[in-house]
Amino acid sequence: xxxxxxxxxxxxxxxxxxxxxxxxxxxxxxxxxxxxxxxxxxxxxxxxxxxxxxxxxxxxxxxxxxxxxxxxxxxxxxxxxxxxxxxxxxxxxxxxxxxxxxxxxxxxxxxxxxxxxxxxxxxxxxxxxxxxxxxxxxxxxxxxxxxxxxxxxxxxxxxxxxxxxxxxxxxxxxxxxxxxxxxxxxxxxxxxxxxxxxxxxxxxxxxxxxxxxxxxxxxxxxxxxxxxxxxxxxxxxxxxxxxxxxxxxxxxxxxxxxxxxxxxxxxxxxxxxxxxxxxxxxxxxxxxxxxxxxxxxxxxxxxxxxxxxxxxxxxxxxxxxxxxxxxxxxxxxxxxxxxxxxxxxxxxxxxxxxxxxxxxxxxxxxxx
Amino acid sequence: xxxxxxxxxxxxxxxxxxxxxxxxxxxxxxxxxxxxxxxxxxxxxxxxxxxxxxxxxxxxxxxxxxxxxxxxxxxxxxxxxxxxxxxxxxxxxxxxxxxxxxxxxxxxxxxxxxxxxxxxxxxxxxxxxxxxxxxxxxxxxxxxxxxxxxxxxxxxxxxxxxxxxxxxxxxxxxxxxxxxxxxxxxxxxxxxxxxxxxxxxxxxxxxxxxxxxxxxxxxxxxxxxxxxxxxxxxxxxxxxxxxxxxxxxxxxxxxxxxxxxxxxxxxxxxxxxxxxxxxxxxxxxxxxxxxxxxxxxxxxxxxxxxxxxxxxxxxxxxxxxxxxxxxxxxxxxxxxxxxxxxxxxxxxxxxxxxxxxxxxxxxxxxxx
Numbered sequence: 001x002x003x004x005x006x007x008x009x010x011x012x013x014x015x016x017x018x019x020x021x022x023x024x025x026x027x028x029x030x031x032x033x034x035x036x037x038x039x040x041x042x043x044x045x046x047x048x049x050x051x052x053x054x055x056x057x058x059x060x061x062x063x064x065x066x067x068x069x070x071x072x073x074x075x076x077x078x079x080x081x082x083x084x085x086x087x088x089x090x091x092x093x094x095x096x097x098x099x100x101x102x103x104x105x106x107x108x109x110x111x112x113x114x115x116x117x118x119x120x121x122x123x124x125x126x127x128x129x130x131x132x133x134x135x136x137x138x139x140x141x142x143x144x145x146x147x148x149x150x151x152x153x154x155x156x157x158x159x160x161x162x163x164x165x166x167x168x169x170x171x172x173x174x175x176x177x178x179x180x181x182x183x184x185x186x187x188x189x190x191x192x193x194x195x196x197x198x199x200x201x202x203x204x205x206x207x208x209x210x211x212x213x214x215x216x217x218x219x220x221x222x223x224x225x226x227x228x229x230x231x232x233x234x235x236x237x238x239x240x241x242x243x244x245x246x247x248x249x250x251x252x253x254x255x256x257x258x259x260x261x262x263x264x265x266x267x268x269x270x271x272x273x274x275x276x277x278x279x280x281x282x283x284x285x286x287x288x289x290x291x292x293x294x295x296x297x298x299x300x301x302x303x304x305x306x307x308x309x310x311x312x313x314x315x316x317x318x319x320x321x322x323x324x325x326x327x328x329x330x331x332x333x334x335x336x337x338x339x340x341x342x343x344x345x346x347x348x349x350x351x352x353x354x355x356x357x358x359x360x361x362x363x364x365x366x367x368x
Numbered sequence: 369x370x371x372x373x374x375x376x377x378x379x380x381x382x383x384x385x386x387x388x389x390x391x392x393x394x395x396x397x398x399x400x401x402x403x404x405x406x407x408x409x410x411x412x413x414x415x416x417x418x419x420x421x422x423x424x425x426x427x428x429x430x431x432x433x434x435x436x437x438x439x440x441x442x443x444x445x446x447x448x449x450x451x452x453x454x455x456x457x458x459x460x461x462x463x464x465x466x467x468x469x470x471x472x473x474x475x476x477x478x479x480x481x482x483x484x485x486x487x488x489x490x491x492x493x494x495x496x497x498x499x500x501x502x503x504x505x506x507x508x509x510x511x512x513x514x515x516x517x518x519x520x521x522x523x524x525x526x527x528x529x530x531x532x533x534x535x536x537x538x539x540x541x542x543x544x545x546x547x548x549x550x551x552x553x554x555x556x557x558x559x560x561x562x563x564x565x566x567x568x569x570x571x572x573x574x575x576x577x578x579x580x581x582x583x584x585x586x587x588x589x590x591x592x593x594x595x596x597x598x599x600x601x602x603x604x605x606x607x608x609x610x611x612x613x614x615x616x617x618x619x620x621x622x623x624x625x626x627x628x629x630x631x632x633x634x635x636x637x638x639x640x641x642x643x644x645x646x647x648x649x650x651x652x653x654x655x656x657x658x659x660x661x662x663x664x665x666x667x668x669x670x671x672x673x674x675x676x677x678x679x680x681x682x683x684x685x686x687x688x689x690x691x692x693x694x695x696x697x698x699x700x701x702x703x704x705x706x707x708x709x710x711x712x713x714x715x716x717x718x719x720x721x722x723x724x725x726x727x728x729x730x731x732x733x734x735x736x
Contacts, residue, residue: 017495021486118615121482125625174626182611333539336546337408337610 030055030091034151036136037113038102048072049079054140054151055091066149068140076112094122097155099129099173100136106205106212118177125174128158131205131212133193142194157201158190165218166225166234180210184328184343191215208322208344223312227270228325230255238283238304246283248301250276257330266350268327277362288367298358309354323347379581381512385653386569386589388515390421391596392471392650393478393643394562396620398597399604403613406555408540409547411602416552417559418594421566425586427719428569434723436579440570441664443722454665460714461661463707467565468654469682470700472496473690475647478618482640493686497679500651504659505675508575511656518649521642522596528639529603531627536607560708561700562597567711568657
């Protein structure tokens, strides 16, 4: 008797707790996999926000489809309200894989969108954030062969970004949260666009606080990543001509930055250690047997990387004028973070030295 | 599982209870309380704040040596007489009740934010209080068993947070001595809320089997709690940085987001589960202790009715005065200094008087 009483009480409590909540079977639910953020110019000179999302739809015959729904409005929330009026099924967020922000939106500032995501406890902080050329709506409606949705494709692209170009994995939403308003830190996001051969990564978007400042191409992005990130992998090569070149698959390890003051001026030393293997070589003869040749290669490579880095730093200091290497962070850690200082300005006017150390660890299985 | 027998608790169980009573949900927001004042050195403030429980604990050691069988309620009645003593004890009860309501409202706000936004606060109050009341009605032995599981949960939480070491940076915590000592001490005063309720050791020491071991009990529990708070503050700053922590409400919940463990898709829910458990445990202890004090003031004849009345009272106060975060913080801002000063002086005066005038009190007792 007592047992039945307990069971009945538990059931009643359960019903009491769920009273008033409508529930829908999972087959009738759409799953959002990607959010987009666009702005457009209207004919009367005003700005219109447009927020598409990309979602999965499950059909009864086990078919999976993806659709894109868009809403438009005067601001972010109004656009979301408009979008909601076009959705005929219940949808759940929280499983999104990517946030695609159009270049124009990014240039106007992403503070509102980041605030909205930060408040939302259902937001997936581990989703990747990317900046795209044109509109994110076009990106979502672009179908890549073999993928249910473009969001899956972009997610895969981001997941494997760190193979050959010194990219890190720090392009998630939570990384934007941590970086955007911190002193001496800058947001950096991958830049994708639709080209002739499909949707691909074409560079990096540099941000100053919440506003995108500039897009750099993948060649520059490689050097920027090398200077900025630790524990990244990529290929560096010396080319004489099309047939004579050497490729070095390098891992950057133990990146160290020193910040000190001399005569009232800030100075930064960036020490990079590159270890790795030679993956192809038609330039140096006898690199396997002769130690001198190997050392000559290491010296040449060091020289080349340092030149590349200095070139980039020059450009950063005189053209971009933002601290995209996050050197201000080291300065703040050294000289205190209470002072109200603009690290972009300080880094642009300070002396930055790069020291590279190249070490060949292996040459593969032989030198053909 | 061993059968629970006897009314007395072992020294180990006492350690778990003391840890349980000091450690409430405030572990998730301790960094938020300290960082605005002490910046990146907040973890030192958290460390210094440990002086408060240590002082109270040491007083308890001396008092328990002289009067191993009397708790502070009896001592206060013996010193000040029945009426004033009872009034003082009742004020002490009110301070416990304020912590009770503050804790209950915080767990409700957190779970309504992160876990069950569709439930009304009243439903959450009722469900948590039901569990707490049931545990409390079973006696101190059961409460101590819950505290033991809570201890294991806490260790799990700390092990989980070790995973974030890979993602954060020491740069966020440096420069270590960039903040003036005055601010560090000012912030450590603010940690009084987190370290509060060590005073309850005066209530439970007569119930410990081996009252000579009270010194080790106090030292062990204080050391553990200091380590936990320091670590949590440190890891929050280490990962989020001092510019982002003030933007969050519960910093530690955000910290747990970026840890990837195989087969666990969303670690935040595991963390929240442990946090809910921690909170229910605190409610149980406070429930038990209020019963204990009430029983001392006036012998309780009908326990279920008193438990029910306490529950109704707590729900009433929570619903009317602690409903939102703003209300809660506003009340606590005024209440915490008053409570802390009252509790400290209550404990100190009674200890000092009873230590100095030892023969008098014993004499009084024998006459009765």
